[in-house]
Every structure is written in C-alpha cells, then in structure tokens.
Amino acid sequence: MSTTKTMKTTRAKSTTRKTAVTTYVAVSNNIYFDGFSYRVRASVNGTKYSKNFSSKKKAYAFRKELLGGK
Secondary structure (H helix, E strand, O other): OOOOOOOOOOOOOOOOOOOOOOOOEEEEOOEEEOOOOEEEEEEEOOEEEEEEEOOHHHHHHHHHHHHOOO
C-alpha cells in the first residue's frame, strides 16, 4: 500500500501599511497649522523658507521678519 501525502500551500498574508498624512490648515497667508505646530512657508527672492513653530505668536513673528513687516 502506498500512501500519498498532499501538501497544502499557504499564501503569506500581505499587510498594507497606512502612513499618516499630515494635513495642514491655512491659518493666515504663509502660515499653516497641523494640529500640533505652526508652519511658516514663504519664498523670498527665490529662496524658499519652511519652518515649524510651537506657538502661533512665534510663527507670526518669523513671518513678519522674513517678509519685512507684511
């Protein structure tokens, strides 16, 4: 008597990874809020600036310094 064994093949489960996408909300011209920090993004004479701040006051001060008092 011969017995034959059958092998089951199982597929490796693939998992999809979700990466968090940061959503910025415009607070003012050149200032955005992501829920935790404020980001100032501006271009002056072709040079792009992008910097994060912990407070809105610091972000406004940096923008004022950067854009020359706008």
